Amino acid sequence: xxxxxxxxxxxxxxxxxxxxxxxxxxxxxxxxxxxxxxxxxxxxxxxxxxxxxxxxxxxxxxxxxxxxxxxxxxxxxxxxxxxxxxxxxxxxxxxxxxxxxxxxxxxxxxxxxxxxxxxxxxxxxxxxxxxxxxxxxxxxxxxxxxxxxxxxxxxxxxxxxxxxxxxxxxxxxxxxxxxxxxxxxxxxxxxxxxxxxxxxxxxxxxxxxxxxxxxxxxxxxxxxxxxxxxxxxxxxxxxxxxxxxxxxxxxxxxxxxxxxxxxxxxxxxxxxxxxxxxxxxxxxxxxxxxxxxxxxxxxxxxxxxxxxxxxxxxxxxx
Numbered sequence: 001x002x003x004x005x006x007x008x009x010x011x012x013x014x015x016x017x018x019x020x021x022x023x024x025x026x027x028x029x030x031x032x033x034x035x036x037x038x039x040x041x042x043x044x045x046x047x048x049x050x051x052x053x054x055x056x057x058x059x060x061x062x063x064x065x066x067x068x069x070x071x072x073x074x075x076x077x078x079x080x081x082x083x084x085x086x087x088x089x090x091x092x093x094x095x096x097x098x099x100x101x102x103x104x105x106x107x108x109x110x111x112x113x114x115x116x117x118x119x120x121x122x123x124x125x126x127x128x129x130x131x132x133x134x135x136x137x138x139x140x141x142x143x144x145x146x147x148x149x150x151x152x153x154x155x156x157x158x159x160x161x162x163x164x165x166x167x168x169x170x171x172x173x174x175x176x177x178x179x180x181x182x183x184x185x186x187x188x189x190x191x192x193x194x195x196x197x198x199x200x201x202x203x204x205x206x207x208x209x210x211x212x213x214x215x216x217x218x219x220x221x222x223x224x225x226x227x228x229x230x231x232x233x234x235x236x237x238x239x240x241x242x243x244x245x246x247x248x249x250x251x252x253x254x255x256x257x258x259x260x261x262x263x264x265x266x267x268x269x270x271x272x273x274x275x276x277x278x279x280x281x282x283x284x285x286x287x288x289x290x291x292x293x294x295x296x297x298x299x300x301x302x303x304x305x306x307x308x309x310x311x312x313x314x315x316x317x318x
Contacts, residue, residue, distance in 0.1 A: 004207075004260050005288060006260065006288050006289075006290065007287070007288030007289060007293075007300075007301050009297065009299030009300060009301070009302075010288065010289065010290070010293050010297055010299050010301070010302070013208070013293070013296055013297055014208050014290075017208040017209045017296075018208070018209060019206050019207070019208055019211060026123050026221070029092060029123075032093065033093055036089070036093050036094065036098075040097070040098050042097050042100065043097075043100045043101045045100075045104065046104045046108055047073070048072060048073045048074070048108045049070055049071070049072060049073060049104045049107045049108050050071045050072075050073050051068060051069070051070055051100075051104075052068070052069045053066065053067075053068050053069075054066070054067050054068075054069055055067075056136065056137060056140040057136065057140065058133065058136050059132050059135060059136040059139070062129070062132055062133070063120075065117065065118070065119070065136050065137050065140075066096075066117075066118035067096075067115050067117055067118065067137050068096045068100075068103070068115070068116045068118070069113065069114070069115050069116075069148070070103045070104060070106070070107035070113065070114040070115075070116070071107055071113050071148075071149070072108055072111035072112075075111070075149050076111060078151075079145075079146075079149055079150055079154075080110070080111055080112050080150055080151065080154075081110060081112045081113075081151060081154040081155070081156070081183075081317035081318075082112060082113045082114070082115070082141060082145065082148070082150040082151070082154065082155040082156070083106055083112055083113075083114045083115070083155070083157070083158055083313070083317075084114075084115050084117065084134070084137060084138050084141055084155065084156070084157045084158070084167075084170070085099055085102070085106075085114050085115065085116040085117070085158055085159065085163075086116075086117055086119070086134055086158070086159030086160075086163035086164075086166045086167050086170070087099050087116065087117075087159065087160065087163045088159065088160040088161030088162050088163040088164070088189075088191075088292075089161070089162055089163075090161065090162050090191070090214060090215075090217075090218035091121065091122050091127075091130060091165075091166075091218055091222035092121050092122050092123065092218060092222070093121070094121075094162075094163075095118060096116040096117070096118050099116055099160075102295075103116050105310070106310075106313070109310075110314065110317065112317065113148050113149060113150050115137055115140075115141050117133060117134050117137045118133075119131075119134050119137075119166070120133055122221040122222045123221040123222075123224065123225075126221065126222055126223060126224025126225075126226075126227060127222050127223055127224065127227060127236070127238075127239045128236070128238060130222075131166055131169050131170065131173070131238060131239070134157075134166050134167075134169075134170045135170055135173050135174070135177075135179070138155075138157065138170055138174065138179065138180055138182075139179060139180060141155060141180070142155060142179075142180035152180070152181075153181070153183065154183050154317050155180060155181075155183055156182060156183050156184035156185065156186060156251070156313060156316060157170050157174075157182055157184075157185050157186070157251075158184075158185065158186030158187070158188070159186070159187070159188070159190070160188040160189060160292075160295070161188070161189050161190070161191055161210070161263070161291070162191045162218070162222075164186075164187040164188050164190025164191065164192075164267075165190050165191040165240075165241060167185055167186065167187055167190070168185060168187055168192060168241040168270070169237075169238045169239070169241050171250050172237065172238060172241055172244055172250070173238060175249050175250055182251040183251060183252075183316060183317060184251050184252050184313065184316035184317065185250070185251050185252070185253045186253075186254050186309060186312065186313050187254065187255045187256070187267070187270070188255075188256045188294070188309055189256060189257060189258055189261060189263055189267065189291055189292070189294075190255065190263065190266075190267050190270065191215070191263055191266075192240060192241050192263070192266045192270050193240055193242035193243070194219045194223065194230040194231060194235050194239065194243075195230070195231045195240075195242075195243075196212065196215060196216060196219070196230065196231065197231075198262075198264075198265035198266050198269070199265055200262050200263070200264040200265040201215065201262040201263070201265065201266070203262075204260060204261065204264075207260050207261065207262065207290050207291065208290045208291070209290060209291045209292045209293075209296075210261060210262060210290075210291035210292065211262055212262050215262055215263075216230070219240075222239065223235065223239060241270065242266055242269065242270055246277070247273050247276075247277040247279060248277040248278055248279070249279075250274065250277070250279050251279075252279060252280040252281065252316060253271065253274050253279060253280075253281045253282070254281070254282045254283075254284075254309060254313070255268075255270065255271040255281060255282070255283045255284070256283075256284045256285075256286065256305060256308075256309060257283075257284070257285045257286070258285075258286055258289035258293060258294070259285065259286065259287050259289050259290075260288075260290045260291075261289070261290055261291040262291070263291065264285070267283075268283065268285065271283040282312055284305075284308055286301055286304070286305050287301070288301060289301055289302075289305070293305075294306055294309075
């Protein structure tokens with residue numbers, strides 16, 4: 001691995017994390033998925049949060065979508081804000097369990113209602129399956145806001161890594177389909193661009209947890225055998241939001257990127273384009289960090305990453 005100026009408090013994590021992992025063989029995905037579950041164990045619910053697993057209607061003949069709803073155990077008397085949470089995993093890994101701690105925190109401390117989406121994963125279900133699941137969950141969330149105790153004018157969408165890309169794409173779909181009006185989009189270390197051409201994407205081919213080889217396989221599996229090749233002219237902007245020509249009319253955004261992450265530059269460029277399009281956007285680049293380090297460590301920079309995204313969401317939904 002190349003010598004890089006990682007934050008000293010993060011260095012102890014690096015030997016525990018994968019670097020170059022071959023996701024190219026779908027037959028190996030069950031093992032990789034199982035390893036991820038072992039690495040991020042389930043968290044028991046907090047006493048001040050109620051979790052409920054539900055099934056909501058899919059869109060236009062799609063299968064129903066599983067969601068996990070988090071509510072404060074003692075709901076306030078007035079309608080609460082809402083967050084549609086979309087987990088990460090390169091479009092091919094992960095589940096709602098990964099984000100239980102984060103969702104519990106939002107539900108209890110805002111307080112808010114959080115709906116976390118168990119969207120379909122590639123390669124079994126390539127684009128647009130997972131995105132349509134996220135959009136269907138958003139529509140259900142907005143349609144049932146009153147029953148959930150949510151103010152329909154204060155619903156945000158958020159996600160991490162591939163979930164950040166899906167959150168950005170869900171916001172694009174909501175705008176273009178005349179769907180629910182979103183208050184905010186929280187895009188943490190988002191995966192946005194299939195073209196794999198930025199300086200950070202080219203440079204970081206051996207970084208912890210995520211790197212160029214991972215990204216190449218991720219996009220190939222997400223776009224599917226019957227879809228376009230990554231980098232082709234006909235890749236949909238709903239698959240890769242960086243390809244969207246018009247970003248105007250989207251909800252305000254918070255975008256975070258990590259210094260030694262191949263996704264760094266596409267996140268920076270997307271934030272800059274949002275600003276150029278008149279969308280209020282806050283961008284944070286955290287030094288000495290790598291992909292996912294905000295969620296893995298008690299390091300000072302990791303705590304700052306988590307606090308600043310939490311604070312941005314709180315300001316947007318107050």
